Amino acid sequence: MPAPLRLRLDGDALVRNWQTLDRMSGRAACGAAVKANGYGLGAVEVARRLAGAGCRDFFVSNWREAVELAPLGLAVSVLHGVRDEDMAAARAGVARPVLNTPAQVARWKAAGGGACDVMVDTGMNRLGVSAQDLADGLLDGLTIETLMSHLACADEDAAMNALQRDRFAALQGITGARRMSLANSAGIALGHDYAFDLTRPGLAVYGGVPRGELGEVITPVVYPEAEILQVRRVRAGDAVGYNATWTAKADTDVAVVNLGYADGYFRGFSDTGMVFARGQRLPVLGRVSMDLATISLDGADAVSEGDWVSFDYHLLAAALASGMSQYELLTGLGRRFVRIWG
Numbered sequence: 382m383p384a385p386l387r388l389r390l391d392g393d394a395l396v397r398n399w400q401t402l403d404r405m406s407g408r409a410a411c412g413a414a415v416k417a418n419g420y421g422l423g424a425v426e427v428a429r430r431l432a433g434a435g436c437r438d439f440f441v442s443n444w445r446e447a448v449e450l451a452p453l454g455l456a457v458s459v460l461h462g463v464r465d466e467d468m469a470a471a472r473a474g475v476a477r478p479v480l481n482t483p484a485q486v487a488r489w490k491a492a493g494g495g496a497c498d499v500m501v502d503t504g505m506n507r508l509g510v511s512a513q514d515l516a517d518g519l520l521d522g523l524t525i526e527t528l529m530s531h532l533a534c535a536d537e538d539a540a541m542n543a544l545q546r547d548r549f550a551a552l553q554g555i556t557g558a559r560r561m562s563l564a565n566s567a568g569i570a571l572g573h574d575y576a577f578d579l580t581r582p583g584l585a586v587y588g589g590v591p592r593g594e595l596g597e598v599i600t601p602v603v604y605p606e607a608e609i610l611q612v613r614r615v616r617a618g619d620a621v622g623y624n625a626t627w628t629a630k631a632d633t634d635v636a637v638v639n640l641g642y643a644d645g646y647f648r649g650f651s652d653t654g655m656v657f658a659r660g661q662r663l664p665v666l667g668r669v670s671m672d673l674a675t676i677s678l679d680g681a682d683a684v685s686e687g688d689w690v691s692f693d694y695h696l697l698a699a700a701l702a703s704g705m706s707q708y709e710l711l712t713g714l715g716r717r718f719v720r721i722w723g
């Protein structure tokens with residue numbers, strides 16, 4: 382079937398972004414978070430391309446995601462750890478668990494262990510065992526590949542960053558872990574003292590800019606495209622779309638395109654989104670609906686039914702326009718897109 386919607390993906394930009402983050406990681410190795418289907422781009426294709434560029438460490442959330450990557454034969458860590466239901470996949474060597482709780486540690490030890498990773502909480506109070514657990518010998522007997530922690534505020538200039546870094550650094554050498562890993566994308570931009578032995582960027586690999594330092598060096602990867610289904614003239618005083626939120630001040634040509642919030646083009650883009658059509662930048666007007674959005678052709682030349690338009694999805698600007706986070710804009714990209722790598 383011909384593509385109803387296209388997600389154009391710039392494979393060179395993806396690799397360049399990862400190479401940039403690798404360089405910024407200094408002497409630390411640079412991995413990649415490919416959870417949530419590679420932040421919406423497609424985990425298998427992302428991992429394959431990054432592995433080709435030299436990436437050796439991949440992070441997913443759960444074992445279904447790990448199983449999807451298994452044919453690639455990569456080193457994958459499962460951030461959510463391991464449940465009883467996951468033990469078969471874990472024993473089969475599909476990936477390494479990142480153990481987060483004393484119960485997960487006990488489960489892994491009871492199963493005979495093997496190489497694992499461990500998450501330790503340094504202040505975010507999300508996943509992870511505590512520094513006290515480490516001091517109490519919880520991890521004794523484990524073969525730990527990577528001891529990791531996660532920064533809560535790396536995208537801000539918060540005092541918590543240095544606090545977490547110092548708490549994490551104090552754990553160096555006490556677990557027998559072969560490597561230490563703290564920084565996500567934003568953490569890499571905080572400097573080499575956050576990189577330890579291995580970094581774990583996600584967002585910036587995909588073109589996201591969580592901190593100003595990355596704005597100059599990270600390039601967009603994702604370009605959603607949709608097709609114009611209808612062009613119509615809206616008469617002065619008439620309204621467009623659900624709840625009639627936009628009313629024409631003068632007779633206005635508008636185009637209706639086949640993209641909506643079910644595709645991840647969220648309602649926050651109502652009256653704020655922008656589209657490129659035949660080289661012209663045109664505004665979204667009225668409510669974005671589930672499967673459709675409407676754009677103004679006011680002042681536009683030669684745009685007609687059947688044309689493809691490209692949505693302005695520069696993540697930093699699009700996040701501001703829509704009120705969504707850059708993460709949501711990527712991971713929301715839906716299943717109706719045909720993903721086309723160029």
Ligand SMILES: *Cc1c(COP(=O)(O)O)cnc(C)c1O
Binds near residue numbers: 585
């Ligand atoms: C998602 C995630 C990352 C990647 O974070 P970004 O902000 O996307 O770079 C790294 N580490 C952990 C534990 C994560 O959950």
